[in-house]
Amino acid sequence: MDAVGTGMTAASAPGKVILMGEHAVVFGRPAIALAIDLRLRCSVRPSSSPTLNGQPMDDRAGPYLSTVLREHHTGGPLAIEITSDLPAGSGLGSSAAVTVAALGALSASRDGIDQEDIARKAFDIESTVQGRASPIDTSISSHGGGIFISSKETDGLLWEISRDTRRWFVHECRTPQMTLVVGFTGNKAPTGPLVAKVRRYAERSGFARDIIDEIGALTQEGRARLDAGDVEALGRLLTKNHNLLAILGVSTPALQKLVDAALPYSYGAKLTGAGGGGSMLALTDRPEKVAEAIKARGGTPFIVRTGAEGVRAEQGTDRRSGPIEHHIREK
Numbered sequence: 001m002d003a004v005g006t007g008m009t010a011a012s013a014p015g016k017v018i019l020m021g022e023h024a025v026v027f028g029r030p031a032i033a034l035a036i037d038l039r040l041r042c043s044v045r046p047s048s049s050p051t052l053n054g055q056p057m058d059d060r061a062g063p064y065l066s067t068v069l070r071e072h073h074t075g076g077p078l079a080i081e082i083t084s085d086l087p088a089g090s091g092l093g094s095s096a097a098v099t100v101a102a103l104g105a106l107s108a109s110r111d112g113i114d115q116e117d118i119a120r121k122a123f124d125i126e127s128t129v130q131g132r133a134s135p136i137d138t139s140i141s142s143h144g145g146g147i148f149i150s151s152k153e154t155d156g157l158l159w160e161i162s163r164d165t166r167r168w169f170v171h172e173c174r175t176p177q178m179t180l181v182v183g184f185t186g187n188k189a190p191t192g193p194l195v196a197k198v199r200r201y202a203e204r205s206g207f208a209r210d211i212i213d214e215i216g217a218l219t220q221e222g223r224a225r226l227d228a229g230d231v232e233a234l235g236r237l238l239t240k241n242h243n244l245l246a247i248l249g250v251s252t253p254a255l256q257k258l259v260d261a262a263l264p265y266s267y268g269a270k271l272t273g274a275g276g277g278g279s280m281l282a283l284t285d286r287p288e289k290v291a292e293a294i295k296a297r298g299g300t301p302f303i304v305r306t307g308a309e310g311v312r313a314e315q316g317t318d319r320r321s322g323p324i325e326h327h328i329r330e331k
Helices: 061-070 093-110 117-132 137-143 191-204 208-228 231-247 255-263 287-296 325-329
Strands: 009-020 031-046 078-084 146-150 157-163 166-172 179-184 268-272 281-282 300-305 310-313
Touching: 009 093, 009 137, 009 166, 009 208, 009 268, 009 281, 031 179, 031 268, 031 300, 061 078, 061 093, 061 191, 078 093, 093 117, 093 137, 093 157, 093 300, 093 310, 117 137, 117 157, 117 191, 137 146, 137 157, 137 166, 179 231, 179 255, 179 287, 208 231, 208 300, 208 310, 255 268, 255 281, 255 287, 287 300
Parallel strands: none
Antiparallel strands: 009 031, 009 310, 031 078, 031 146, 146 166, 157 166, 179 281, 179 300, 268 281
16 A cells, blocks of 8 residues: 545544353364444544644554555555544454454555455454464454354355464354444453463363364354344354353353343343453443443443445545544553
């Protein structure tokens, strides 16, 4: 990607939830991710000096945006505006969204937006920043809708991504329109130590390996239930998935409290993402009731809907959202 043209270009990308399969995916088992209708938007235009949201660009840009600019922009200074609906640190994919949206804004100024190309570039950037990454977040933010990611090719292949000795096959996952309530505990936990904790457990325990296999099997079944539009059966699978993740040691009392609060009004509920804090989700047709229950137990609820479009070009500037510094720093 080269210099931006004479005018402003903008793109937005959705946040995401990991519906099923977190942690097991590290061991080659499948996972399902869904795009949600909370978006992050990035606009770029030529400027006499580099700025971010009207302020001089410095290390506030964060590692993701800085890497995008270093690796994919060779032109002059840019004025960058970023606004976001995504709560920072909640595990809803703001780092992937800022990476994808920034790449989209640069792409929109030249050849237009190619979702696969952006997904590949965004994964490389996350790998550079994080050291070791999965293409789940960047692929779902690029593609939108739903994806099924696995170590083997199945029906509906979108693209294959390889890095070192690892290979991922990213598939389309047909998803009915669903309402989810995300409950944020307010606690943030880095992903790396939790992944390492589960890996150590699996290395020394056949029981843990059996749990990982069972999560993989549940995720396969979850894809079938999504394809059939059977939300009641899917909800039961979500709760089973959560219980297995709790056995692996990545749930917390705060997460469990929110899951327990949501279950009476939901088809199912589980933690989403790495665990250790962060967020849970509930699949429900009573979102307001679930949101009330989560709030009453100390969580911050967000009612979201599935089926969100992936990275797309945008027009105009929306300044309604607040400061973005924390969003672009999230890992």
